[in-house]
Amino acid sequence: MKIRKTFAASCAVIALALAGCAGGAKEGDKGAESGSGSGSGEISVAFVPKIQGIPFFEAMNTGGAEAAKEFGFKWVYSGPTTADPAAQADVVRSLIQQNVSALMAAPNDPDSLAPLLKEAQDGGIRVGTSDTDAPNSVREVFVSQASPEGIGDGLIDQMAKSINNEGKIAIVSCGQTAANLNTWIDIIKKKVDKDYPKISIVDVVYADEDQARAVTMAKNLMSANPDLKGLIGPCTTAAPGVAQAVEEAGKIGQVQTVGVGTPKAMLPYLQNGAAYSSVLWNVEDHGYLTAWAGWQLAQGKEFAEKQDVGHLKNVTYDAKTKTLLLGEPLILTKDNAGKYNY
Structure with missing residues (x-):
């Protein structure tokens, strides 16, 4: 027309x-x-x-x-x-x-x-x-x-693989009321209880859609938990945020990260080892x-x-x-x- x-x-x-x-x-x-x-x-x-x-x-x-x-x-x-x-x-x-x-x-x-x-x-x-x-x-x-199970299971399975199925992990999410993120986190928790008895989730925090805030929160989690093995960022600002925090803290190889991050944002961290993988679509x-x-x-x-x-x-x-x-x-x-x- x-x-x-x-x-x-x-x-x-x-x-x-x-x-x-x-x-x-x-x-x-x-x-x-x-x-x-x-x-x-x-x-x-x-x-x-x-x-x-x-x-x-x-x-x-x-x-x-x-x-x-x-x-x-x-x-x-x-x-x-x-x-x-x-x-x-x-x-x-x-x-x-x-x-x-x-x-x-x-x-x-x-x-x-x-x-x-x-x-x-x-x-x-x-x-x-x-x-x-x-x-x-x-x-x-x-x-x-993707199905909620596809994302939630994918995140925890990738994290478990990166830390040999044992250790303390934490989650840095985005919006506290985001239905999809909360569903994925619930699935992660249930799968940890069922399939990964040697993994424990020490905390879940929320950075909204703010990568800089995700970096700060991830650093705080690592400081509060010196034996932390992994961080999950189930949204596209937290995923690069937790990886950036590991890089800046000098903990590449000590703390693994997995998240829902876009390819361009995640590529530098995937290449330098600050991120293990990203579960996306x-x-x-x-x-x-x-x-x-x-x-x-x-x-x-x-x-x-x-x-x-x-x-x-x-x-x-x-x-x-x-x-x-x-x-x-x-x-x-x-x-x-x-x-x-x-």
Whole structure:
């Protein structure tokens, strides 16, 4: 559908004005081709990350923009500049005002975002979650990067391997209310109790989405526990943060780290031994699938038990939990992390 330049420019100005107070859509780049919503008659899919500007969510943005170009809809990427539930809520409110066709969110606090998802749905907007869920909300689909067991088991299995199945470890997480992170931590704890009796978790701390804070917390944990053998960072700012702490503390080889970190952020630490491995998935593909899911919702289409989505093959859907699953996790090491451009 062709839109005259004057009309498109006016829409862009309106979108920026509505979203500017909370970070706003990145108008005009590959991640936010328009913020004009569905009023033009074209389907618009918005994604609200936990925080805008970190490599993980920027990679999701790249994948979402690719899907929008391939399938033919508008992609709006807009998030808060801090991992603050209130700031994220402001972004969601602005997107509701823009009347986007579908709204996909990665909630910082699922419970506080749930009423806004209901408000969006009541206004005719289709709603879903991605990256982290809001299971007690009205969301119509959750786009999961991998099964919770795949990530949680992968993290503790990699850690156990790195410390020969015994020793004290600690966890430096991000948001204390992030549902996905808390689920992974619960799985880690249960698997330690069941499969690794010689491993003990001495503490779990929370650094929000702040790598510098994760570094400080990891150093404090090492100081408080001189015999600490390992650190797990189950999010993309804590994973490089704990590795950086080990490097700066001069404890490479003494304290092992494993986390959920992006390839570029983790590669230097994987190469120098400050990180043992990273448990992730193809983040751009996750953004691609998130965008496609929003597009499907906006068209009123149902998900099949198994489907091909563009270049993604055999994507599965669990109707009981309304979960669309990207696939199995990817284990990043010094040998393969350099193959990914994010």
